Amino acid sequence: MSPPPPPGGDAGADLVIARPQGLYCTAGDFYIDPWRPVERAVITHGHSDHARMGHAHYLAHADSAGTLRQRLGAGIDLQTLAYGETIEHHGVKLSLHPAGHVLGSAQVRLEHGGRVWVASGDYKTQADGTCAPFEPVRCDTFITESTFGLPIYRWPTQAELFAGIDAWWRANAAEGRPSVLFCYAFGKAQRILHGVDRSIGPIVVHGAVEPLNAVYRAAGVDLPPTLRATDPEVTPQLLKTALVLAPPSAQGTPWMRRFARHSDAFASGWMQLRGTRRRRGVDRGFVMSDHADWPGLQSAIGATGAERVFVTHGSVSILVRWLREQGLDAQSFHTEYGDEDEQPAAASPEAAAAGPEAPEPAAP
Helix, strand or coil, X not given: CCCCCCCCCCCCCCCEEEECCEEEECCCCEEECCCCCCCEEECCXXXXXXXXXXXXXXXXXXXXXXXXXXHHCCCCCXXXXXXXXXXXXXXXXXXXXXXXXXCCCEEEEEEECCEEEEECCCCCCCCCCCCCCCCCCCCCEEEEEECCCCCCCCCCCHHHHHHHHHHHHHHHHHCCCCEEEECCCCCHHHHHHHHCCCCCCCEEECCCCHHHHHHHHHCCCCCCXXXXXXXXXXXXXXXXXXXXXXXXXXXXXXXXXXXXXXXXXXXXHHHHECCHHHHHCCCEEECCCCCCCHHHHHHHHHHHCCCEEEEEEECHHHHHHHHHHCCCEEEECCCCCCCCCCCCCCCCHHHHCCCECCXXXXXX
């Protein structure tokens, strides 16, 4: 990061504040995941609501480089750090620590004037084998997401999740039907590839997925062989036993016409909500998220030891209220972060009050 004149400031002021451009480190004169163009941006991960175009200088974890250059342009001015590596800018010590969200995702630790702040970005606490698992970072003040900050959100274990996906795929393959699974192209698709039983059949992916698979493979993540839907090897006979991974945007498009008699499913944390599978118009729903669930948020926040917590996007008011009931100084930051899973309109606290989706019967 290039050094303009230090901004100085009150040593007792908050180390991070919300500005129209994004979350701003006052002493260091840089932003964390800004949503408007700035001079210096620290990026927690490569999802489009956190990593945007137009910044003059970027700083991110080394494993995010491939994704950021692919999405923002190969010529971006990008500086990278390893986890735990420390740099100093205007007297602020900055380091990145595993967030467990997607490949290269990081929490940002800031130390200045005897205070330690940590901005989590997006995170999950359940290790999935495709990225460095979440590590709690001790701090005085913690900035946390709350995408799924309601008590109804409780994720299945990795074993339970993939037992369900494998059973569905295996049953479809026995009937000679392609299994089309809609999932976000960056993060979820690679997590599914890493976790499924690759002996069941061939795996075909949408063109939006394969470039990101290459980034994961280059980082040493074990993924099975995949074919693009347009490859000449992908014949109607091969598709009868194939698992097909596609982004949600592919649903209902001409691209889908090649998968005759297919069964489809959707993988998302929003599948926990009653009626979401029906609104998505798919045969099956698998509860799968790369964000922390309610117990995960509780345990992650508690493990930081922070007495002060700022809550960003999601069910902010509910998590803030719960934290205050635990005796913490909790408040919100207004941000423009979203959810890369294309949150359905009904996925609100009011809709969530209707309860979780009834469990789906196991595939025969």
